Amino acid sequence: MRKPFAILVILSLLGLGLGSCNGQQKTPLVVFAAGSLIIPFGNIEKAFEEKYPNIDVQAEYHGSIQVIRHATELHKPIDVIATADAALIPMLMYATNMPETDQPYADWSIRFASNHLALAYAPESKYADEINAENWAEIISRPDVKIGIADPRFDASGYRALMAFALAEIADKNYGLFAPMFDKQLTFPVTIFRGDELTTITVPEILETKPESHIVIRGASIQLIALLESGDLDYAFEYESVIAQHNLKLVSLPAEVNLGEQANEEFYKQVQVNLDFQRFVSIKPQFRGERIGYGVTIPASAEHPDEAAQFIAFLLSDEGRSLMEADHHPMFETFIADSYENLPSVLQAIMTK
């Protein structure tokens, strides 16, 4: 009796193991997204997993340039990429081929959400009772004000913050805003050149603040939130959605400056930020001013492209929209596909050409 019993026990355990495995096995879906999407995508993830219990979303968040770099240069198997600047996808993914296939990392993208650039601050911030949409540039340029900017080499909000100064100068025809903010603050200067058609800001290869600088630079804009909350910063350039999500105080920037208004699309094109060095293998990035547009794609290296398409379809659904907007993140009324013909069919079905 002892031998059959032992075998029975073992087989039961085996069956239990298999049974539990069948019940829990999920398809991992790796999503890399911009730091400003942490909160809304957290809620999207939860709702998506409830709807698709066999899929486990594994999300990581970085500055948008870093998001793409994880796919194209660190070769991580990522299923969905969502950046705060849709233009980064063609710039860094269409133009970069996968070594295994010699095909681009992506050949389509969808602009799905917008935002507005703004200044976040706390009630205790210096000149908090004084700052407004007219005097913001002058206030944050004061030497005793600590102002946080994301590193424009890694994060879209960083180069957008630089654009804001150039746009404010053009809007006000006051060409004395940029210098008080940036001059003598950095070991190697960020420079501005005001051409006839285009104002160009150039970011040096080494972006390093001097010891007494009033500028604080961090790798991603989301890192500035903690410094604001701790009182180490007075102000930080952030997206309005992020400011609302963290219950911070906000200075709305003028429409010509906040990069969020469709009506000002042409105005925004008057500025460009150049990285003054070869940051990537074959690309010297240049970021032209345009209305903020978040982009999403599925890398060609994705291991679960079908589930990735399901995730994006959910994001673009009414339910996804309401979740995003509940977290103060504005979606576009109409999603814009770049290279519609290359979209997965499930996404083509919900897009207009």
Next chain:
Amino acid sequence: MKPYLRLILSGALLLALTFTFAACSGETQVAPSATEAPVEATSAPTEAAMPVLEIVGLTETKSLTLEEIKALPVTEGYAGIKSSTGKITPPVMVKGVALKDLAEFIGGMDETAGFNVVAEDGYSITYSFDQLQNGAFIAYDPATGDELKNPVELTAILAYEVDGKPLDSKQDGTLRLAIVSAELNQVTDGHWAVKWVNKLEVKSLGEEWVLQLDGAISKPTDRVSIESCGAPQCHGSSWTDDKGQEWAGVPLYYFVGSVDDEIAHEGPAFNRTLADAGYSVDVIAADGYTVTFDAARVQYNKDIIVAYKVNENPLPDDFFPLRLVGSDLDKKEMAGMIAQIKVGLEPLPATAEPAPAALSEADATLTVSGSVNQSLFLNEAALRAMEVLTINAEHPKNGKQDFDGVSLNVLLDLAGVKDGATTLLVTASDGYTSEVSLSDVRACTDCLLGFTDTLEKFNLVMPNLPSNVWAKDVVKIEVK
């Protein structure tokens, strides 16, 4: 059932059971990633002799095998990372070579240079001198992720071991960057932790350029010479555009005057007689775009400027390195990317450049030698035949004074400093030597080899530099 068969059966069943549970041991199973791959034998005998790192200095390039890297001074400590959105990878013990030691190994660098770290796939990031020398990185508490308020001593290293083992070659490559400290008390931003490193490069962050001047005489003129000429107390001039941008440079007629006859610098360099007789001046951009002037329009005209800076910075790409600007120009005449200025005069047959008279070494009272294209043997007469500048400068100990002399940079240009030189070794008549950084001298447009009241006795005049480099009774300047 025989005992050994029972044992085999039990083992097989347990193994199956183990695999069954292991296969679903977490709902986060990801397809096998590089991190789970077995470590490749990076030290396999066939690969041990293969170079794994190219290291480029200002003067030389070396290729190193892993064993050669391991033979360099070792730095080890704890390194971890914090992702941009707060995910912490806790510190582990890593071992490698400090970047500052590697920079020193390839000839050194100073604050005007960066240390570029390049990965196998071409991705690169440049570390500053301050980061290499002083560990100037933002560090975070590994437990909370909060920024550390009190500085921790940090060192950037090129790591080849983690926890006593070679790096996982698929995840990290053979070499990767790590920012280490002596204790388990910090993590740093993930973007510094470059993986798959295969090249390091000391990189000058300033870009050099040359303007070709052709007329009765021809001469290429480099950035340092033009910036020296454009110093405010020399021939500098500026113009402010309608957007408040200040363009600084040298009036075009100075360039014309330097090649219109054999007199390049001294005295009335611009030949008015030739200008009155008439000739053309072509300012030619790199793409061939040409703006042509009559000599009469250029003559002593300070409102036509060849600018090399705007708002105190080098010109933007569309105009770099030089642009014509000024109130006497219309927009289409403001050519950028100037590469050549051509004066419509017949070239003189003889050598018109007033180079110092050729002396024998025995006749010289001052020698410029070392890492140069041609050694200079000079005496006071030869030096005084060159352009003599008068400046008012503050001696660190003696206060403000007037000094006469010849631009130290002009002397270095005449000798032709070879690429990679970093230092001037200055020797006095009593054998006393002092060193000064070449980059400091190159940045010092006012530095002179100064004349004294005593014939054939020269002192260095080094404004804004420490007193120890104001060498007296100089007899030799050796470029190293």
